[in-house]
Amino acid sequence: MEDIKRRLCDIVGERFVSDRAEELFFYGRDPGLMPPHSPDFVALPGTVEEVREIVKLAFREGVPVVPMGAGMTLTGLCIPRKGGIVLDMKRMNRILEVNDRARYTIVEGGTPTGALKAYLDAHHPRLRFSIPDSPAATTIAANVMIHGQGRLTQQYGFNSDMVTGLEVVLPTGDVARIGSCSLSPDWFSKGAPLPDLSGLFLGWLGTTGVITKVGLKLYPRKKMREVEIFITDSPDFIPDIIYEITHTEMTEDINIFAQPLPLIFKDNHHVVVYFTGDTDEELEFKKKSVFHALDRFIKNKDGGFMTVGPGMKQSLLDMPQRSASTFADVTKGGGFEYSGPIILVEKYPQCSRKLDELAEKYDLKYHATARIIGRGHAMMFAFSFTFNRADEDMMDRVRAALREASEFALSAGGVFWKPTVDEQRRLLQAMDPVTRRLMQMIKRNLDPSGIMNPGNWEVP
Amino acid sequence: MRHEEILHRCFRCGWCKFTSDYSEFNCPSYRKFRFDTFAPGGRMWLIRAWLNGDIPNSARYQEILYSCATCGSCVEHCAFSFRDDLVEIFISAREEMVNDGRIPPPVRDFLKSINVHGNPFKAPEGERGAWAEGMPVEPYSDQDYLLYIGCVGSYDERGKKIAKALARLLSRAGVSFGILGDRELCDGNEVRALGETGLFRFLAESNIRMFRELGVRKIVTLDPHAYNAFRREYPGMGGDFEVLHYTQLLSMLVSQGSLSFSGFRERVVFHDPCYLGRHSGEYEAPREILDSIPGLERIEMRQSRENAFCCGGGGGNFFTDILGGGEESPNRIRIRQAVAAGAQVLAVACCQCAKMLEDGIKGENLEDRIRVLDIAEIALTALKG
Ligand SMILES: Cc1cc2nc3c(=O)[nH]c(=O)nc-3n(C[C@H](O)[C@H](O)[C@H](O)COP(=O)(O)OP(=O)(O)OC[C@H]3O[C@@H](n4cnc5c(N)ncnc54)[C@H](O)[C@@H]3O)c2cc1C
Ligand code: SF4
Ligand code: SF4
Numbered sequence: 001m002e003d004i005k006r007r008l009c010d011i012v013g014e015r016f017v018s019d020r021a022e023e024l025f026f027y028g029r030d031p032g033l034m035p036p037h038s039p040d041f042v043a044l045p046g047t048v049e050e051v052r053e054i055v056k057l058a059f060r061e062g063v064p065v066v067p068m069g070a071g072m073t074l075t076g077l078c079i080p081r082k083g084g085i086v087l088d089m090k091r092m093n094r095i096l097e098v099n100d101r102a103r104y105t106i107v108e109g110g111t112p113t114g115a116l117k118a119y120l121d122a123h124h125p126r127l128r129f130s131i132p133d134s135p136a137a138t139t140i141a142a143n144v145m146i147h148g149q150g151r152l153t154q155q156y157g158f159n160s161d162m163v164t165g166l167e168v169v170l171p172t173g174d175v176a177r178i179g180s181c182s183l184s185p186d187w188f189s190k191g192a193p194l195p196d197l198s199g200l201f202l203g204w205l206g207t208t209g210v211i212t213k214v215g216l217k218l219y220p221r222k223k224m225r226e227v228e229i230f231i232t233d234s235p236d237f238i239p240d241i242i243y244e245i246t247h248t249e250m251t252e253d254i255n256i257f258a259q260p261l262p263l264i265f266k267d268n269h270h271v272v273v274y275f276t277g278d279t280d281e282e283l284e285f286k287k288k289s290v291f292h293a294l295d296r297f298i299k300n301k302d303g304g305f306m307t308v309g310p311g312m313k314q315s316l317l318d319m320p321q322r323s324a325s326t327f328a329d330v331t332k333g334g335g336f337e338y339s340g341p342i343i344l345v346e347k348y349p350q351c352s353r354k355l356d357e358l359a360e361k362y363d364l365k366y367h368a369t370a371r372i373i374g375r376g377h378a379m380m381f382a383f384s385f386t387f388n389r390a391d392e393d394m395m396d397r398v399r400a401a402l403r404e405a406s407e408f409a410l411s412a413g414g415v416f417w418k419p420t421v422d423e424q425r426r427l428l429q430a431m432d433p434v435t436r437r438l439m440q441m442i443k444r445n446l447d448p449s450g451i452m453n454p455g456n457w458e459v460p
Numbered sequence: 461m462r463h464e465e466i467l468h469r470c471f472r473c474g475w476c477k478f479t480s481d482y483s484e485f486n487c488p489s490y491r492k493f494r495f496d497t498f499a500p501g502g503r504m505w506l507i508r509a510w511l512n513g514d515i516p517n518s519a520r521y522q523e524i525l526y527s528c529a530t531c532g533s534c535v536e537h538c539a540f541s542f543r544d545d546l547v548e549i550f551i552s553a554r555e556e557m558v559n560d561g562r563i564p565p566p567v568r569d570f571l572k573s574i575n576v577h578g579n580p581f582k583a584p585e586g587e588r589g590a591w592a593e594g595m596p597v598e599p600y601s602d603q604d605y606l607l608y609i610g611c612v613g614s615y616d617e618r619g620k621k622i623a624k625a626l627a628r629l630l631s632r633a634g635v636s637f638g639i640l641g642d643r644e645l646c647d648g649n650e651v652r653a654l655g656e657t658g659l660f661r662f663l664a665e666s667n668i669r670m671f672r673e674l675g676v677r678k679i680v681t682l683d684p685h686a687y688n689a690f691r692r693e694y695p696g697m698g699g700d701f702e703v704l705h706y707t708q709l710l711s712m713l714v715s716q717g718s719l720s721f722s723g724f725r726e727r728v729v730f731h732d733p734c735y736l737g738r739h740s741g742e743y744e745a746p747r748e749i750l751d752s753i754p755g756l757e758r759i760e761m762r763q764s765r766e767n768a769f770c771c772g773g774g775g776g777n778f779f780t781d782i783l784g785g786g787e788e789s790p791n792r793i794r795i796r797q798a799v800a801a802g803a804q805v806l807a808v809a810c811c812q813c814a815k816m817l818e819d820g821i822k823g824e825n826l827e828d829r830i831r832v833l834d835i836a837e838i839a840l841t842a843l844k845g
Contacts, residue, residue, distance in 0.1 A: 015786075018495060020520045025509050026497045031472050044494050070474060071496075091494055114482025121481065135539075136482040137474030322539045325473050329540050334469035389468040 001040060004061060008043050008085070011053040016044035016091070027068070027078075027086045031328070032337045033387070033399050034076025034420060039066065039086040046091045048167065048175065048212045051109075055210065056173030058085060058451050065171075066453045067206040069110060069139030073146060074337045075420045077205050081455030087210065089139065095119050096213065099186075103127060103218040104164045106187050109141040109211045113320060116140060120218070128152075128221035130159050133321040141211040146418045147203055147342075149380055151253045151274065151319060152219055154246070154372045160202045163190045165215030168201055171208070171447040179215065187215035200442060205418075206453040208446045222276035224283050225252070227316045230271040230294060232303035235352035238370075241271055241303065242345050244293040246376040250286040252276045254372040256379075258352060261330070261365065269352070270306075272316060330365050333388025337398060338369075339405040339423075340382040341414030345372065351381045354408045358383065362397040380417055381409075424457055461511060462552040466542045470504035472496075476534035476546070479767040486763065487534060488770045488790035489527040489783055497524055500534035500546055507553040517557060522564045525553055527783040529790070530653050530775030532738035536766050550775075554655025563655070566780035571656045574646055574663075580779045581615040589641025591620040596631040600638030605630075605709070606676045607637045608690070610683040611646050612778070612811040618818065619811035623682055626706055626836040630680075632843060633718045635709070637680065643670065647681075649689035649735075654776040661697070664689070668699035678702040680709045682836075684735035684810045685774075691740065705736055707809045707835055711745040714752045721842040723755035728838070729803035730758065731794065731817065732768035733810035746809045746835055753842045761801045769794050771816040778812045791820030799830055806832045 001019075008017045018024075019041050029036035040063070045051045058065045064084025071078045080086050089110030097106040098120070107116060114136025120127050130150030132143055143150075148159040156162060165179035165187035176182075178197050179190035190198040201208050230241065238256060245254060252274040260266050273290060277283030297303040308316070315323045328336045343351065352368055359366040367384040383405035385398045406416060406423050410430060416423040428436055440459040446452075477487045477499050485491045490499040497506060506524060509515045534546045557563050558571075570580050578585045591614055600606045607630065613623035630637055648663035671679070679701050681687040687705040694701070713719040728750060736742050743765045750758045763769045772790030777783040783790065794817060798806045808814045817832045833841075 016494065018520075021515045021518060022497050022506055022520050022524060023495055025515050026495075026502055026505055042495065072473065088494075088496065112482065114478060118481045118483035122483065135473040135475055136478055322475060325471060325475065325539050326541075328471040328473075329469055329542075332469060334471050 004057065004063060005041060007057055008041055008054065011057070012043055012045055012050050016046070018042045027088070028080070030071045030074060030076055030079060031335060032074035032076055033395055033402070034079055037079050037081050038083065039080040040083045042086045042088060044088045044091050048169065051087065051169045051210050051212055052173050052175060054085065054087065055169050055171065059172055059449060062449055062451065064451050064454050065210070067210045069142035070112070070135065070137040072134050072138045073418045075418050077146070077418065077456065081421065084451070089141065092212065098124050098127070098218070100124060100127065102186070102188055104187055104215055105129070105218055106165070106213055106215050107140055108213060109139070111140050112137050113140055113143065117319065126221050127218040129216055129218050130156065130162055131319045132159065133324040135325055136320055140216060141214050144202060144214060144216070145204070145206060145211060149371050149373060154251060154253045154374065156217070156219070157374045162217040163198055163202065163214060164188055164217055165190050166198055166201060166211055167213035168209040168211055171449070171452045175212070176209070181215065190215070200446065205456045207443065207457045208452060223278050224276060225317055226275045226283055226287070227308065227313060228273050228275070228287065229306045229308055230273065230303055231268045231306045232271070232297065233268050234302070235269055235349040237297060237302050238269055238271070238348040239346045241294065241297060242372055242376050245271070245273060245290055246372065248289045248293050249375070250275065250289045256348070256368070256370040258368040259366065260359070327367050327384065327386055330386040331388045331394070333386065333391065333394070335389045335395070336384055336386040337402060338382040338384035339402045339409065340380050340417045341406065341409035342373065342378050342380050342417050343409060343412060343414030345376050345379045347412050347414070348379070348381065350412055351383070351409070354405065355383050358401040358404055359385070362401040364394070364397060364401055381414070421455055428459055461556045463545050463549045464511065466545055466549060467504055467508040467511070469540065469542055470501050471540070472501035472505055473539065474499060474501055476500040476538040476543070478537055479763055480537065484763060484769070486537065486767060486769055488529050488531060488772050491793065492783060492786070492788045492790065493527065498527060500538065503528060503550055503553070507549070517560055517562045519564070522557065522562065523782060525550065525557065526564050526567055526654070526780060527777070528775050529734070529770045529772055529777050529783055531734040531770035533770065536738055551653055551655060555657050558655040564780065564782060566782065567654050567776065570776060570779045571651065571654060571659060574651055575659060579611045579615055579646055581611065583615050586642050588614045588644050589639065591623050592627065592639060592641060595624055595627050597627045598638045599641055600674055600676070602675060603636040603638040605635060605637040605678045605680045606671065606674070607639050608647070608679050608681045608686055609639060609644060610681065610686045612815070613682045614644065616811065616815060618815045622811045622814060622834040622836055625834065625840045626682055629710070629719070629836055629840050629843070633713045635713070645670070647683070647686035647689045649685040650776045650779065652689065652693065653774070664694055664697050664699065668694060668697060671699065671701060676701055678704070680704045680706050682706055682811065684733045684740070685812065688735040688739050705740070705742060705745070705809070707736070707745040707749060708742065710835070710839060711748040714749055719839070720844050721753040721839065722844045724753045724838055724842040725755040726804045727757045727759055727802060728805045728807050729761055729798050729801050730764070730807045731771065731798070731813055732765055733808065733813050734768070734770050734774050736809055737768055738766060746807070749835055749839060750807060753838065756842070759801055759803060761797045763797060769797060771813045771820070773812040773816040778816060789820070789823070791816040792823045795820040795824050795826060795830065799826060803830060805838070806830055807835055807838060808832060809835050
């Protein structure tokens with residue numbers, strides 16, 4: 001181990017390697033509920049070459065390597081379950097290129113979502129990307145790695161669908177270029193017209209390589225944004241409401257939330273609809289189209305638009321949305337975790353009722369959020385529970401509630417998003433065996449010595 | 461430990477690391493060390509781990525806790541309601557470490573020096589007022605203001621120049637003020653920030669007693685750190701005085717017409733000192749003074765006001781230098797920011813900042829591009845007549 005440390009220091013410099021108790025403690029856990037496990041080292045690479053050298057060293061020595069962005073998935077995906085080296089990627093945070101005309105950017109593998117937003121705001125105010133509501137520190141590479149979703153997901157699908165190219169350090173230390181950038185200087189497409197090899201990496205949770213560069217689609221940024229909330233007191237109306245709204249093709253993003261506190265929110269389902277436009281007329285037209293699409297619910301008294309106060313409006317319009325984080329402090333406890341299956345929108349009523357039932361059964365404070373993916377093709381439904389980090393019993397109850405939530409989701413046809421190790425196992429068991437074998441084959445070929453984020457996506 | 465009940469509420473989400481627009485990491489210790497353990501959230505989790513016995517009070521732990529510049533950027537940017545307490549939590553942890561008897565050697569030396577010599581420079585107490593020799597200043601008797609200089613202005617060469625400039629300026633403006641000279645005592649702000657509560661109490665109580673005996677009503681401080689201690693800490697200990705930072709007094713003098721300027725033809729950017737800006741909410745007074753000087757072109761750095769990047773000297777680091785050194789030391793970063801903004805002069809309102817940033821210029825080899833001047837120095841140079 002001393003030898004590995006010395007060699008890590010040779011690669012990244014002594015300042016950026018640690019095997020001290022403090023880093024081993026901190027990088028051995030995340031803010032969620034998964035059991036901690038200390039790494040042997042934490043290393044902070046600054047260049048692709050350094051990542052390569054580290055991975056080559058790990059490959060030779062059979063030492064695990066766990067790439068980490070901000071560690072904010074909450075499901076323990078960066079906890080080094082088998083020790084080894086945690087690669088904190090956040091020193092690699094340069095925005096390398098913005099192609100204004102072709103609307104894409106190339107960023108390094110540790111670039112925070114917040115930093116790209118700030119950069120575009122300052123230098124390319126007519127461009128935007130699909131910003132998730134995770135804290136600004138979370139990284140773009142990790143977000144596409146886990147098939148994240150952001151503000152443009154209702155229009156364009158998962159954030160991973162918006163990738164235009166990747167540079168990946170393979171578990172052997174080779175560097176692969178994925179997409180048009182493999183043969184062209186231009187990063188316009190991750191796949192077409194070539195075979196789309198990005199699937200060898202996206203969704204693999206860092207078990208097939210380390211992303212060192214991401215090409216990402218940028219989209220027109222309209223001058224204005226607005227938000228409206230449509231409320232209904234029955235979850236049963238939600239699928240139809242979403243169908244009608246998405247049919248208009250007029251919205252930026254659609255989220256749904258339901259929560260018992262404060263009392264004004266209780267028993268209601270809030271469909272939060274975001275609009276954008278370059279002129280008042282455009283914005284008005286889009287809003288009118290959506291209002292009109294919801295006429296029948298209003299007429300039947302099944303729902304209506306609520307007045308959104310300026311404070312709430314501002315908080316909803318924030319990008320990224322800081323208030324999404326503060327759910328962690330509802331019990332003055334500093335923690336929340338959610339099981340967030342990707343599931344059909346028509347399952348909203350069942351999911352919602354299940355969440356109510358679990359909250360009651362385990363006596364927990366909850367929050368339901370759903371983000372519509374594409375034109376109602378699916379949604380991410382988050383069964384979120386907040387917990388007090390100083391209350392072991394409450395944490396156990398949340399663990400139990402989440403386990404039940406994910407069992408339910410799987411039985412309802414959902415597929416776990418950013419799955420815990422336990423959920424990964426269940427997915428693999430439930431999966432079509434040929435698909436499972438295919439995954440196994442890919443993993444074995446790409447990572448023959450099993451050093452990349454081991455413990456994850458391990459085929460039973 | 462005070463505030464122990466808050467530690468577990470940190471979500472380690474990292475909002476606190478950034479500026480408001482997320483364009484830069486604004487926690488100077490995170491920016492330098494880059495391990496998440498050196499970010500505010502890292503500190504929160506490690507303090508809890510230490511109290512729970514999960515990690516020892518090691519040299520690394522001490523480095524992590526003592527590289528916090530108490531700059532307050534995390535207080536400004538954390539998303540949670542307990543954010544106001546963040547700096548206090550870090551100071552409480554240091555208190556606990558002082559009680560534990562295990563603190564970094566430079567911190568120990570600093571505290572010892574204050575205890576033995578009354579100042580961090582190990583200089584004789586009798587020399588505290590030497591900066592004022594030949595200056596148009598009187599000992600404080602019954603003037604309107606007590607001008608409180610503090611350790612850096614009294615002993616440090618750079619600090620002394622600034623103290624002199626301010627004293628000249630005030631007397632030219634006809635302000636009735638006096639100084640304590642060698643009777644002055646350390647204000648204790650850094651002692652408190654480094655976690656020595658007992659010594660801080662002693663200093664504060666001694667100061668309050670002396671100020672009372674002398675009939676002090678209004679204090680104007682050279683140093684924003686002293687301003688902070690007098691304004692925030694002393695009232696709770698019976699020290700109720702009207703306290704101003706000198707930039708506030710100067711800005712009043714400007715608006716009353718007691719100070720007017722002929723000109724200063726340079727491009728100037730102001731660096732907000734953490735204890736004047738974020739800790740005290742005073743962003744305007746220094747800018748008003750600069751804006752009243754004809755010919756002076758005032759520009760802003762991207763990281764200014766609430767988002768100002770610390771010079772790295774706060775929280776005792778001016779004396780202990782735990783945060784300093786290398787290309788990513790805060791003072792060098794700050795100089796790069798000032799140069800990028802296009803400034804010829806970096807204006808400060810704190811002698812600690814002045815010295816830190818001058819060192820930053822040397823470190824960056826930018827002596828021919830930019831210089832550091834205190835607002836008192838700029839104002840004196842620009843004075844009419
Ligand atoms: C309050 C809150 C709100 C959230 N809201 C959203 C939301 O709206 N939308 C959304 O999509 N998510 C959301 N999330 C979930 C999650 O935080 C984000 O998806 C985030 O983008 C993950 O980024 P990260 O840098 O924290 O990832 P990490 O947790 O650091 O990493 C995630 C996975 O990617 C791997 N990985 C990291 N970097 C690399 C790399 N360079 N190469 C290869 N593998 C890598 C890791 O090994 C791990 O398996 C939210 C989380 C929180 C706490
Ligand atoms: S201090 Fe606040 S913003 Fe920073 S990590 Fe903790 S909770 Fe998040
Ligand atoms: S006070 Fe400043 S240095 Fe200390 S943790 Fe907060 S932001 Fe970092």
